Amino acid sequence: MAAPAQKRVLLIIGGGIAAYKSLSLIRLLRTAGIGARVVLTDAAKEFVTPLSAGALSNDKVYTDLFDLNDEAEMGHIALSRSADLVVVAPATANMMAKLANGLADDLASTLLLATDKRVMMAPAMNVRMWHHGATQRNVATLNGDGVLMVGPEEGDMACGEFGLGRMAEPETIFKAIMAELNPRTGALNGKHVLMTAGPTFEPLDPVRGITNRSSGKQGYAIAEALAAEGANVTLISGPVSLPTPEGVERIDVRTALEMFDTVHAHLPADAFIGVAAVSDWRAQTVAADKQKKSANSDELTITLIKNPDILASVGLHTTMRPTLVLGFAAETQNLEVYGKTKLRTKGADAIFANEVGDDKVFDQDTTNMMLIDAHGPTSVKRLTKAEVAQDITQYIISRLN
Ligand SMILES: Cc1cc2nc3c(=O)[nH]c(=O)nc-3n(C[C@H](O)[C@H](O)[C@H](O)COP(=O)(O)O)c2cc1C
Numbered sequence: 307m308a309a310p311a312q313k314r315v316l317l318i319i320g321g322g323i324a325a326y327k328s329l330s331l332i333r334l335l336r337t338a339g340i341g342a343r344v345v346l347t348d349a350a351k352e353f354v355t356p357l358s359a360g361a362l363s364n365d366k367v368y369t370d371l372f373d374l375n376d377e378a379e380m381g382h383i384a385l386s387r388s389a390d391l392v393v394v395a396p397a398t399a400n401m402m403a404k405l406a407n408g409l410a411d412d413l414a415s416t417l418l419l420a421t422d423k424r425v426m427m428a429p430a431m432n433v434r435m436w437h438h439g440a441t442q443r444n445v446a447t448l449n450g451d452g453v454l455m456v457g458p459e460e461g462d463m464a465c466g467e468f469g470l471g472r473m474a475e476p477e478t479i480f481k482a483i484m485a486e487l488n489p490r491t492g493a494l495n496g497k498h499v500l501m502t503a504g505p506t507f508e509p510l511d512p513v514r515g516i517t518n519r520s521s522g523k524q525g526y527a528i529a530e531a532l533a534a535e536g537a538n539v540t541l542i543s544g545p546v547s548l549p550t551p552e553g554v555e556r557i558d559v560r561t562a563l564e565m566f567d568t569v570h571a572h573l574p575a576d577a578f579i580g581v582a583a584v585s586d587w588r589a590q591t592v593a594a595d596k597q598k599k600s601a602n603s604d605e606l607t608i609t610l611i612k613n614p615d616i617l618a619s620v621g622l623h624t625t626m627r628p629t630l631v632l633g634f635a636a637e638t639q640n641l642e643v644y645g646k647t648k649l650r651t652k653g654a655d656a657i658f659a660n661e662v663g664d665d666k667v668f669d670q671d672t673t674n675m676m677l678i679d680a681h682g683p684t685s686v687k688r689l690t691k692a693e694v695a696q697d698i699t700q701y702i703i704s705r706l707n
Pocket of ligand 1 (some may be wrong): 399
């Protein structure tokens, strides 16, 4: 049997300070067996040399439109179609403006107009350039034309400012490229599942806080099983020490309030699953300094106030309620009674009620679980967390399709 053809990326590097990061992207692609052919704009040559890009890609580096006239050379049309995907990283404000307006005045912009392949852009620029009305109009046009955007991200910039405009990290762009080159097929293809996992941490002072014994294992197993079925999974995770499952977009948060805001920022979704063990309470005031023992008192009073209920806020959402809202309940007793109450009061479609206790569920690989939905409760089953993940995935498939 013939070996599958090597996938190829045409990587256009624009003239931004982030151009050096694209050298790491070339290395990541090559290590994964992806061919990377590089085009540098004139401005990009001020930031990285054709020599280093060529050494990493192990291929000729293309820079000038009129160098391609030679019969022995690949013409610009052939070059624009020689890859499975065209990636622009960094995509400068200038390059985005040119493509949005159909300009073709150098090799990079001509290739972008001539290509018959999907174009992916990783914008990188100063925060004010990014927020400029002209850039935002160009982004909207490019989105409408089917250009895939990766980033930009928020953070400190080379120019000393802070905000949106940093190029996505090479690993993030690499993952987006791999997802585009190897589209996943499965029963949940194209469905967006938003979910939470792990514990939350509510600070009391800079050193101490309130947390719980959730390890995140169940949520991460579910995220992995859903992604394997082709779902676009956004996993909002509390502090855990688990690797991110393949193909899952993970966003780390710490407190219940951060988790609440992040969940709502990622709606709409086809399904929401609240697996995280979210703290019901947080300290009314977080002490600025570590709370010292006092010689005069053997007691310390901390006032706790209620955190918002994430599951109910999604289940009862008036405009963006996902088609399917699933919640987890961790109970030490009365599984069915508490599970039914949760189902009713939180606007959920189903509750997976788990029996928890000293040596049960938390950080274990097995759980005792009961499913409660409109059809009533199932009997309590002892299952591994991987089996639960498979069961829930099948449940979601049957309910969403
Ligand atoms: C030091 C320096 C850093 C720059 N960084 C960026 C940048 O990150 N993003 C951007 O859009 N333009 C940046 N520019 C401006 C671009 O280089 C300029 O717009 C150029 O025309 C882009 O050409 P190109 O799009 O053909 O690569 C920078 C310029 C300089 C001198």
